[in-house]
Amino acid sequence: HEIAGIPQVEVEVESMDKAGNFIGWLHIEGVNLSVALVEQALSRVHFTAERSPYCKALLAAQDAAKQRKEKVWSHYEETPVEEVVPVLEEKERTANYKPVFVTEITDDLHFYVQDVETGAQLEKLMENMRAEVGAHPPVEGSFVPRRGDFCIAKFVDGEWYRARVEKVESGGKVHIFYIDYGNKETLPPSRLAPLPPAFSPRVLPPQATEYTFAFIQVPQDVSTGGSCCHPTPGPQPWAPTVAPDPEPPPHVPPVAPRPTS
DSSP: OOOTTSOOEEEEEEEEOTTSOEEEEEEETTEEHHHHHHHTTSOOOOGGGGGSTTHHHHHHHHHHHHHHTOGGGTTOOOOOOOOOOOOOOOOOOOOOOOOEEEEEEOTTSEEEEEEGGGHHHHHHHHHHHHHHHHHSOOOTTOOOOOTTOEEEEEOTTSOEEEEEEEEEETTTEEEEEETTTOOEEEEOGGGEEEOOGGGSTTTSOOOOEEEEOTTOOOOEETTTTEESOOOOSBOOOOEESSOSSSSOOSSOOOOOOBOOO
16 A cells, blocks of 8 residues: 555565575665666676576666776776687698709708799899909908808809808808808808898898798607718709709709718
8 A cells, every 4th residue: 555755665576595585676666676776886786686587677787887987886997808819710721833943951851942933133143243253352361250241152163152151160160051052061261252232132132942841850860869861972963843954054053062971
């Protein structure tokens, strides 16, 4: 019965706990008191509300209170949502073949190649560089090798090739890497000279590109603790992967003599 001046109150019983206490909702003048308390940031939603028909209204009221950061939510900091990166299915690998010359194979089965398409550029550069060096021979001792420096090195065939200093040891030993062919050699400083700027890697990038075989592992030689692939004595021939012409190209790479095993 309605009594003048007294708000209309309605109790909605939803269930009963083990002690015989009622569990339910209190409505004042048609307003759900629980929703109103949450909306005014005076209370939080209990996880048991998930089973209630008022769950959506409670969560909506709580979200609004969080955004205002009032009362019980005054120190609320929104948890950053982790970005879900979609996992892309691996596409089928497609082969992209191109003709190359294999110029060097290392003991661990890495190998260096030259691109056939740029072979003519390297040939022209080498021709011009040797002409330049022949017209202006380097003065012995004018080049002080430092690690990382580009230079020219005189190979066993008496010709000059572009190189990079890998290591300098005491006693006049300089470890160099032939940047256009991939092989290495240890030389005295007297067989090294500055690289003329007109033939630097900025003009033509190093032509030796390193590759390795996929999905294989070189077996180890238990007796020596090293690779089972021993170097072969004497010069190593270059081997073209694509050879439309049986004659070797004019820019045959230098190959450092191998030490005896």
